[in-house]
Amino acid sequence: MQSTTSPLHLSRRSLLSGVVASSALVMLHPFSARAAANQAHLRIMETTDLHVHVFPYDYYGDKPNDTLGLARTASIVDAIRAEATNSILVDNGDFLQGNPMGDYIAYQRGMKDGDIHPVIAAMNVLGYDCGTLGNHEFNYGLDFMFKVLNGANFPLVCANLTKGALAADARQDELFLKPYVILDRKVKDGAGTEHAIRVGLIGFVPPQIMSWDAKHLEGKANARDIVKAAQAWVPQMREEGADIVIALSHSGIGQQDYAENLENASVPLAAVAGIDAIVTGHSHLDFPGPKFDKIAGVDNAKGLISGKPGVMGGFWGSHLGLIDLLIEREGGAWRVVSSTSEARPIYRREDKKVIAEVADKPEVLAAAQKEHEATLAYVRTPVGKSSVPLYSYFALVADDPSVQVVSQAQTWYIKDMLKDTEHKDLPVLSAAAPFKAGGRGGADYYTDVPAGDIAIKNVADLYLYPNTVQAVVITGEQVRNWLEMSAGIFNQVKAGASDVALINGDFPSYNFDVIDGVTYQIDLSEPPKFDKDGNAINPSANRIKNLSFNGQPIDPAQKFVVATNNYRAGGGGHFPDIATDKVIFVAPDTNRDVVVRYIIDQGTINPAADANWTFVPLANTSVTFDSGPKARQFLSEVKGVTIEDAGEAADGFARFRIKL
Known part of the structure; x- marks a missing residue:
C-alpha cells in the first residue's frame, strides 16, 4: 500500500509551497484526486530517530553516506506535500544524540542561552508542525535538552514525562511539556470547499528513560506508563474539540497485550479509544515492512496497528514515514474512512550499490554547515x-x-x-x-x-x-x-x-x-x-x-x-x-x-x-x-x-x- 504526506501548515512557508505545488503538474495521491464533497485527504509525514544526522555523512568513517541525513529526507518533503491537498509534518523523537556532531555540541561547544542546536536549525527549515521526545533526548541531561528545545520553531509535546511523583490522576501530573497540542487548520474537500478541522497531536516517551538515564533524571523527573497516559489525555483532547487525534509514539511495535510500562507499547497504544492514527519509532525499522509480517495486532499489508493507520519511518533520515487519511465530515464530525501507509526511502540498492533517490536540500545543509565543519575537525x-x-x-x-x-x-x-x-x-x-x-x-x-x-x-x-x-x-x-x-x-x-x-x-x-x-x-x-x-x-x-x-x-x-x-x-x-x-x-x-x-x-x-x-x-x-x-x-x-x-x-x- 502506498501513502504520502504534505503539511497542513498555517506558516507562510506552507502557504507559498502550496501555491507552487498547485501551479505545477503534480500527480495527486488518489485520496486527493478522488475525494468527494465532504471528503478530504489528510497526509501525515513523519521523521523519526534522526540522531543528529543532518548531513548525509558518516563521521565515524569520515566519508559521505547516501543512506542517511535529514538534508536528503527534506528534499522529498516538498514533493510529497505537493501530492496531497492537506498535510502535516511531525518528528517522533531521538533527534538530539547519536553521532559525533551531537557529542561535539554537548561536550565541546556547549549550548548557551539563545544558541540554536544544528539539528533544530535544520528542522526549523522544514516547518514542522509538532514533535515529541525520544529516550536519547535525555542523554546529556535536562538542562541541555531544554536549551535545545527552546530553539525549536514548532511545539514539542510529551504526555508522560513528569516533574516529580506521579499523581493519582494522570491529568494532575506536573509535566515538563504540554501533553498535546490541537492545531486549527483548514482542509479542502473534493468539491474544493474549505472546512475547519482541529488536529490533535499527543506524544509519548518510553518509561525506561528512568533507568537508562537515571544519572540525569533521578530525583528530577518521572515517567508514566504510555498507555495509561493516553487513556487519561486523549478523552480530554476530544472534549476540547480535536476532530482527529494522532499519537506520536517514540515506542516500538511490540506485543499486542498490554503490560505496565512497556518499552515498545505502540500496539496497545494504538488501541486506545479516540486515537485515529499513530506514528512510531525507537526500533530503527520501517513499517509497513517485512519485519512486521505475522505480528499480533498488526496488519502489515494495510499499514494498520490495532486497526489504526500507522507508520515507522526508519532511522537517521533513511525514510519519510507517510500516512494518508481519507477523512469524511458527517454530522458535524470528521472520521477516517480509509488509509494507506508507507515508509518512503531516500535510497535504493542496486547490485549491492547504494543509489541515492534524492539530492540534498541546500537550505538544510546551510543551517548546520558551520557545526558540520567543526565536527569534522573534532573527530579527526x-x-x-x-x-x-x-x-x-x-x-x-x-x-x-x-x-x-x-x-x-x-x-x-x-x-x-x-x-x-x-x-x-x-x-x-x-x-x-x-x-x-x-x-x-x-x-x-x-x-x-x-x-x-x-x-x-x-x-x-x-x-x-x-x-x-x-x-x-x-x-x-x-x-x-x-x-x-x-x-x-x-x-x-x-x-x-x-x-x-x-x-x-x-x-x-x-x-x-x-x-x-x-x-x-x-x-x-x-x-x-x-x-x-x-x-x-x-x-x-x-x-x-x-x-x-x-x-x-x-x-x-x-x-x-x-x-x-x-x-x-x-x-x-x-x-x-x-x-x-x-x-x-x-x-x-x-x-x-x-x-x-x-x-x-x-x-x-x-x-x-x-x-x-x-x-x-x-x-x-x-x-x-x-x-x-x-x-x-x-x-x-x-x-x-x-x-x-x-x-x-x-x-x-x-x-x-x-x-x-
Whole structure:
C-alpha cells in the first residue's frame, strides 16, 4: 500500500509551497484526486530517530553516506506535500544524540542561552508542525535538552514525562511539556470547499528513560506508563474539540497485550479509544515492512496497528514515514474512512550499490554547515596508536579486538576507581558488546580502524553511545546467567546439521555482551535459556560450558565486580538479576571518554583478541553468518574459530561458514 504526506501548515512557508505545488503538474495521491464533497485527504509525514544526522555523512568513517541525513529526507518533503491537498509534518523523537556532531555540541561547544542546536536549525527549515521526545533526548541531561528545545520553531509535546511523583490522576501530573497540542487548520474537500478541522497531536516517551538515564533524571523527573497516559489525555483532547487525534509514539511495535510500562507499547497504544492514527519509532525499522509480517495486532499489508493507520519511518533520515487519511465530515464530525501507509526511502540498492533517490536540500545543509565543519575537525584529532587493526566484522562469532579494547579500558578504569574502597579485593570482570555489527545498519555498518593513529572518530566508532561507566557486584552464578542471556543471540543448532543460520536476527547485537576476565564456551546444541526479554524459556538449558576464572571452574557463590555501562546496570536489555540494586559504582565519565583516556595512558594499545570464549565443537556440523565483504581480508586473523568464505548474501553482505 502506498501513502504520502504534505503539511497542513498555517506558516507562510506552507502557504507559498502550496501555491507552487498547485501551479505545477503534480500527480495527486488518489485520496486527493478522488475525494468527494465532504471528503478530504489528510497526509501525515513523519521523521523519526534522526540522531543528529543532518548531513548525509558518516563521521565515524569520515566519508559521505547516501543512506542517511535529514538534508536528503527534506528534499522529498516538498514533493510529497505537493501530492496531497492537506498535510502535516511531525518528528517522533531521538533527534538530539547519536553521532559525533551531537557529542561535539554537548561536550565541546556547549549550548548557551539563545544558541540554536544544528539539528533544530535544520528542522526549523522544514516547518514542522509538532514533535515529541525520544529516550536519547535525555542523554546529556535536562538542562541541555531544554536549551535545545527552546530553539525549536514548532511545539514539542510529551504526555508522560513528569516533574516529580506521579499523581493519582494522570491529568494532575506536573509535566515538563504540554501533553498535546490541537492545531486549527483548514482542509479542502473534493468539491474544493474549505472546512475547519482541529488536529490533535499527543506524544509519548518510553518509561525506561528512568533507568537508562537515571544519572540525569533521578530525583528530577518521572515517567508514566504510555498507555495509561493516553487513556487519561486523549478523552480530554476530544472534549476540547480535536476532530482527529494522532499519537506520536517514540515506542516500538511490540506485543499486542498490554503490560505496565512497556518499552515498545505502540500496539496497545494504538488501541486506545479516540486515537485515529499513530506514528512510531525507537526500533530503527520501517513499517509497513517485512519485519512486521505475522505480528499480533498488526496488519502489515494495510499499514494498520490495532486497526489504526500507522507508520515507522526508519532511522537517521533513511525514510519519510507517510500516512494518508481519507477523512469524511458527517454530522458535524470528521472520521477516517480509509488509509494507506508507507515508509518512503531516500535510497535504493542496486547490485549491492547504494543509489541515492534524492539530492540534498541546500537550505538544510546551510543551517548546520558551520557545526558540520567543526565536527569534522573534532573527530579527526589523534589520541594515540593501535598496534593492530580494530574491526567488528566477526564480533558476533569470535572474540574481537574492537570489543576487547573497550573491555580493557573499562577494567583499567574500574580497578583504579575501586582501589581505595571496600571492593578493592574483589576480582574485576568487564562486559562489553559490539555496537556496529551489520544487521539493520547494512553491509558497511562495522567498525574498521586500521593499525596506527587512533582519532576521536575511531573511538566514537568503537563506542557509539554516550553511556557512563558503572560497576555491579554479582555472584559467579549471576555471571553465568549474564552470559546465558547473551548467548540468546545464537540459533539452536542440531549436531550434524549443515549450514544452519547462526545468528538470531531479532536479538540486538548491543545485547551480546562478552565478559572478559573469565573463559567459557557456548554450546549451540542447547536451546537458549532466556528469551530477549529475560524470561527463562528453557530453565534447565545450559549453553555456557567450562566457565572458569583463573583457570578454575567458577564458584557460583564468589563475588565479582563487573564493569559495564549505565544502560546495562540499570536493567537495559532485561538481563537476569542485573539492576540498580547491584550497582556499587557510578562513574562521572562516559565509557567513550574512558576509552580515550586509556589510549592516551597506554600511548600504543595492543587489544589483540585472546579467544577467552569459543564454541563447543559439534562433529560434522556447520553454521553460516553474514558480515561485510571487507571481512574477507581478516579471515586469517580470527582466533578460536576457523571461518571460511561462503559466497555472497543479500543486501550487499558476504556469507561465511564456521565448521564446528
